[in-house]
Amino acid sequence: MPTITDLSTDPSSELPPFPPGGVTAGVDWASTDHAVAVVDDTGAAIDRFTVSAKASGLRELVTHLTGAGVQEVAIERCDGQVVDALLAAGLTVVVISPNQLANLRSRYRTSGNKDDRFDAYVLADTLRTDRTRLRPLIPDTPATVALRSAVRARKDLLAHRIGLANQLRAHLEFFYPGPVGLFTHLDAPTSLRFLARFTCQDDADWLTPARLATWLRSTGYPGRSDPAKLHAHLEAAPRGATGTAGAAAATVTTALVTALTTIAAQVHALEVHITDLFRAHPDAPIFLSLPRTQALRGGRLLGEIGDCRARFPTPESLASLAGVTPSTRQSGKVKITAFRWAADKQLRDAVCDFAADSRFANPWAAHIYDRARARGHRHPHAVRILARAWLHVIWRCWQDHQPYDPARHRAHRTVLDHQTTTAA
Structure with missing residues (x-):
């Protein structure tokens, strides 16, 4: 799921400058019950309640929120019955990941202790204060x-x-x-x-x-x-x-x-x-066109990337979520580049699985991998470098609804021309 630091600036998916109705809500979901908080435009909690995780509790949740004039809800996950119920009621859902929430607690308490009711308030208030860096959840189609x-x-x-x-x-x-x-x-x-x-x-x-x-x-x-x-x-x-x-x-x-x-x-x-x-999905031809990608691998890539183009307005946003771009920390003259731990691990695993195998069928992919290995990178790091390059290509094909065509891939043609010249 997107993080505050990785969200796009695509205006088509922005929240309005101010919460509709002047109120926002946060839901801290759990397996048995869900804690809910509603805050006004000053950050004051005007309502707190708990509902059960049963169907009756979800109906009560929607009724209570709509009755309070809530139109936007922050939650820690991007799927599940709670999210489905909120979306079905026409509410805007904004996802704030558990890692973000853990860091946000220190805004309000120095202890940082976990408390469901307090977390619901933090979610609601963060939705009120950090609107320019948050984006509404746009769900994938049921087929995806x-x-x-x-x-x-x-x-x-x-x-x-x-x-x-x-x-x-x-x-x-x-x-x-x-x-x-x-x-x-x-x-x-x-x-x-x-x-x-x-x-x-x-x-x-x-x-x-x-x-x-x-x-x-x-x-x-x-x-x-x-x-x-x-x-x-x-x-x-x-x-x-x-x-x-x-x-x-x-x-x-x-x-x-x-x-x-x-x-x-x-x-x-x-x-x-x-x-x-997979074969019945309209995006199947895009992923089937990738090298060494059959239905199972293509289905996994499609399932993890999804079909909502607005979620990834740039290839960098997709690569960051997949965890194939390094995490850079800088303080003064010290700059550290490290492995990106905050990522969608399912997506990273799917993309790296594809990238590692693609080098056996695509000269451009083999060239990128071999260069990374020649620079001293170990196999997993070299695969992530290749995966990042592939995601730029996949993103372009995905956004344009066009299958991958090696003949139109300029970098691929350059590698082939160089190999032909070297062989001659």
């Missing part, structure tokens, strides 16, 4: 919101799958080492089917090269490894637990394999859903 929800859910499930796969690997290395390294990935479908059928060392001892070959054929094994070589791998591995101990370990193996299989199925279902959502 649905796409973002799906790609984030897939990312979370992938993280769970990696954790379970690591847990399964640690378990097998101690009780049943043979299957570790037998196939390319421990959580690959063939590997999981193998562990579901041959759950312990006693089961693996039954196998011969011929029996293993028959089983692989029955599962439609897509690999090219010789069954005899796979069987030799099982024979060469340290022996696992057998008998009662092996049976006990097999129960744990089955539990982990079942969990991994379920997650893999749900990841696949989400990928199909994301592909359908």
